[in-house]
Amino acid sequence: MSFDLVANVVIAGVLTGLVYGLMALGLSVIFGVVRVVNFAHGEMMTVAMYAATLLFGALHLDPFLSMLPVAALFFVLGYALQAGLINPFITRPEHSQFMLLVAVAIVMVNALLMIFGPDARNVQLDYQLESFEIGKLLIDKARLYAALAAVLAAAGLFLFFRFSLTGKAIRACADNYLGAKVVGLNVKKYYAFTFGLGSACVAVAGCAMALLVDVTPPLGPYYTLLAFVIVIVGGLGSMTGALLGGVLIGVSEALAGLFITPSAKSMFSFGLLILVLLLRPQGLLGRR
Amino acid sequence: MDLQVKNISKSFRGLRAVNNASFEVPAGSINALIGPNGAGKTTIFNLIAGVYAPDGGEILFEGKRIDGLRPDQVCAAGIGRTFQLVKPFAGLTVLDNVIVGALQRERTVAGARGHAGSILRKLGLDAKAHLPASSLTLPDRKRLEVARALATRPRLLLLDEVMAGLRPTECDQMVEVFRDISRAEGLTILLIEHVMRAVMALARHIGVLHHGEVIARGTPEQVVRDPAVLECYLGEETQV
Amino acid sequence: MRKEFVYLGILALLMIALPAFVGPYALSVATLILYFAYTGQAWNVMMGFAGQLSLGHSLYVGVGAYAAGAIFFHYGIGPWAGLWVAMLLCVALGLVIGFLAFRFGISGVYFALLTIAFAEFTRIGFDHLDWLGGPGGMFLKVAQRDTWDVLNFRGPPLMYYYSMLLLTMGAFVLCAWLLRSRAGYYWQAIRENEEAAQALGINTFRWKMAAVALSAAMTSISGVFFAFYYNNLFPHEIFSMNRSIELILGPVIGGIGTLFGPIFGAAVLTLLSDGITEALAALGWEIPGIKQVFYGLVLLAVVMFLPHGIWPFVARLFRITR
Numbered sequence: 001m002s003f004d005l006v007a008n009v010v011i012a013g014v015l016t017g018l019v020y021g022l023m024a025l026g027l028s029v030i031f032g033v034v035r036v037v038n039f040a041h042g043e044m045m046t047v048a049m050y051a052a053t054l055l056f057g058a059l060h061l062d063p064f065l066s067m068l069p070v071a072a073l074f075f076v077l078g079y080a081l082q083a084g085l086i087n088p089f090i091t092r093p094e095h096s097q098f099m100l101l102v103a104v105a106i107v108m109v110n111a112l113l114m115i116f117g118p119d120a121r122n123v124q125l126d127y128q129l130e131s132f133e134i135g136k137l138l139i140d141k142a143r144l145y146a147a148l149a150a151v152l153a154a155a156g157l158f159l160f161f162r163f164s165l166t167g168k169a170i171r172a173c174a175d176n177y178l179g180a181k182v183v184g185l186n187v188k189k190y191y192a193f194t195f196g197l198g199s200a201c202v203a204v205a206g207c208a209m210a211l212l213v214d215v216t217p218p219l220g221p222y223y224t225l226l227a228f229v230i231v232i233v234g235g236l237g238s239m240t241g242a243l244l245g246g247v248l249i250g251v252s253e254a255l256a257g258l259f260i261t262p263s264a265k266s267m268f269s270f271g272l273l274i275l276v277l278l279l280r281p282q283g284l285l286g287r288r
Numbered sequence: 289m290d291l292q293v294k295n296i297s298k299s300f301r302g303l304r305a306v307n308n309a310s311f312e313v314p315a316g317s318i319n320a321l322i323g324p325n326g327a328g329k330t331t332i333f334n335l336i337a338g339v340y341a342p343d344g345g346e347i348l349f350e351g352k353r354i355d356g357l358r359p360d361q362v363c364a365a366g367i368g369r370t371f372q373l374v375k376p377f378a379g380l381t382v383l384d385n386v387i388v389g390a391l392q393r394e395r396t397v398a399g400a401r402g403h404a405g406s407i408l409r410k411l412g413l414d415a416k417a418h419l420p421a422s423s424l425t426l427p428d429r430k431r432l433e434v435a436r437a438l439a440t441r442p443r444l445l446l447l448d449e450v451m452a453g454l455r456p457t458e459c460d461q462m463v464e465v466f467r468d469i470s471r472a473e474g475l476t477i478l479l480i481e482h483v484m485r486a487v488m489a490l491a492r493h494i495g496v497l498h499h500g501e502v503i504a505r506g507t508p509e510q511v512v513r514d515p516a517v518l519e520c521y522l523g524e525e526t527q528v
Numbered sequence: 529m530r531k532e533f534v535y536l537g538i539l540a541l542l543m544i545a546l547p548a549f550v551g552p553y554a555l556s557v558a559t560l561i562l563y564f565a566y567t568g569q570a571w572n573v574m575m576g577f578a579g580q581l582s583l584g585h586s587l588y589v590g591v592g593a594y595a596a597g598a599i600f601f602h603y604g605i606g607p608w609a610g611l612w613v614a615m616l617l618c619v620a621l622g623l624v625i626g627f628l629a630f631r632f633g634i635s636g637v638y639f640a641l642l643t644i645a646f647a648e649f650t651r652i653g654f655d656h657l658d659w660l661g662g663p664g665g666m667f668l669k670v671a672q673r674d675t676w677d678v679l680n681f682r683g684p685p686l687m688y689y690y691s692m693l694l695l696t697m698g699a700f701v702l703c704a705w706l707l708r709s710r711a712g713y714y715w716q717a718i719r720e721n722e723e724a725a726q727a728l729g730i731n732t733f734r735w736k737m738a739a740v741a742l743s744a745a746m747t748s749i750s751g752v753f754f755a756f757y758y759n760n761l762f763p764h765e766i767f768s769m770n771r772s773i774e775l776i777l778g779p780v781i782g783g784i785g786t787l788f789g790p791i792f793g794a795a796v797l798t799l800l801s802d803g804i805t806e807a808l809a810a811l812g813w814e815i816p817g818i819k820q821v822f823y824g825l826v827l828l829a830v831v832m833f834l835p836h837g838i839w840p841f842v843a844r845l846f847r848i849t850r
Contacts, residue, residue, distance in 0.1 A: 037637050089832065098581075098637060099780060099831045106773065106824030113817030217817075221769050225648060228641055264656060270649040277642050278632045337727065363729035371727070377720035379785075388717045391710050392729035440729055 004136045009254045011139055015147040017250020019208045021243035022150040024230035026201030028242040033174040033194040036086055037098050040105035042223030048206025049215040053121045063123055063207040071203040078199025083192040109220040120214035146208035153204045154243055170194050229273040290315035290476045291444055296345030298331055305331040307500040318470055318477040320487045323497035329480045333446050337369045338362035368442030370433040372449045376421040383417040385432055389439030404439055411435045427458045444476045451483040463489050543693055547686055555685055561798045562692035568778035568790030569699045570746035576785030578739035579719030583640045584647030586771035588618045588744045592751025593761050597666055607681040607756055614748040622744030626737045651767035665762040681756040688757050704787055715739055777823055781830045783837025792839045
């Protein structure tokens, strides 16, 4: 087991992990503000991946170019989902909202199955086979670009929340629902906006991921669970935590794939989830 | 002495909620804990009831230490409690709510049902026995809360702001109920109250809390005239 | 109360007499309904009674199935012995999960995620256990199916129907009895408000563990049935999240916490979904995934408009109380 091999695997893990992190960031933002557990998150990611492959198939659009339109579309869909389906049921007990999204997830996954069938789809671009060579290290071009896109999107989100008026309003809603209402913020509208933002994150992550893996419908529930593992490990409500958690999971999956068997790599993630839930449920950087 | 609280303290992440508080509640009497909001009264209740363990000090009930016990163990030891924000079992009927309490001391469900029925009669809720608890008005919910705790046959009852939100007539009715039960069964009662009407009518002894410390103890007449008490409620006297 | 007993009696008689009136396909559908009714009822004990949302219940079905199946496959020992091993294993698993969750104060959504993680962990794990057949699955020998071999649980579909009917009726009676007992009161108290329950002297940890153990034990029996009815077990299938969700659809749609909800929900769901698949097939549309989309939409509709399930609504129409 040469050092170079391990190093390459770790780098690949970090890069993929950043894309995971962006996906989880969307979930974290949604949960942190709206307090809704988006059980359909991975399914949304999968839909985004399919969208990217569709646009590639029809228009030969590079997924990086697809990111913008798909993100815009997802923003609208997310907004609509929150406004139409979830907002009216905000006063219902927790497990009721949860079930709502479970139902949405089921419909999404199986609609994908119905429309696209079970066979894998992917995007095929030349640079997917190329890599950068730095000494003995090999860095996949596609992976690097995907990770860059993820970091850019995350940075954009971070700046938005820090400096924009809407961003600050959303943070207010997250901090204190009643207080925000009292000062006149239309909390439900901001919830919808936030869900839209979270969905847009997922869209970008999905387009990026389409470059890295083939997409099949069962990826939906897999990514949902992965997003939860990352968000819980990194800390619910913490943006840097989501990215950090993503990297952690990406690396551990990659290493597990190397040292154990590839098919067992997610076992490690679930084991980690169990441990974190038990020992430090607020995650590494989160606050309850 | 029924309940002895000795030098208990409790901090929450650096905030000292209770600071070296001590007091005693004699058996069979009705005592009150008063003080401004945030003085630490409910925290003391929670310490007695086992929700938290004190950082220091001891709590003795009938001579045995109960600090550090779990809430259900405290109940088994003979202490019942109500909550400031009532917690009814909303999905169950009024009678079923009380049966849950009664099962603490009754071996069979039938026995518990009988005991629960008599408690409901005592508190005037028997007409509503088969209604869902969620349909009750606030005063009735408070009565249900008390009934439930009473069903566990406590020897000490902790009442947390039971009078809040009640109209004066309702308040008087509750006072009567507590007086009767205390007299008839020798039940010791410790209440947290803001409604002075009830406190003056019921309590034989009062403890005043401020910033987690007991600043005064005595009969109602003594406490009302205590300068430290007046200061904490009304502020310092200044010359204009 | 009288009225309900009469209805129940009539229903029971109908179910017992059913095979005389229907063909083999309908009988298999009925068996499936009963399977989901029974398993849903088992899940309901944990959720409806103790208020703990388990989304990884396929874990117990799978472990139960594999336990009894493996014993039969490797040692030729029949399901009656395997049943005990299955129950024991599942109860142990349930207690572990329950202990980890309750001791560490994990509840609500986090608890649900924990159950999912355990199920997924096991799913992938079993894929790598060759002694249990690995991803290729475990296949139990199917002996002749015309005589009733109760000892080895092999026989005609009729035997499976009546076994499942017996199980479902037994579960119903058990749950009805439990609901009126101390356990029922305590569980419901915990479900409604755990803090208040503690203040009334209930050791909530112990009772929650009991609910989990009972639910796991009951579900393991489902697994044993599954193993000997379908005779092939695949980890990715039996432990999948789809299965976990399928299990809970009956109770959620019928009515969590009620006695009749899971049975009613299972019936409605199975009949409707079967009807839809048949109708679509008649139109020439055989699309994979359409049944699940249907499930999802029904679940969505029920959660949105009838959050307490369909059964309480129907019961009110007929003025029944449970």
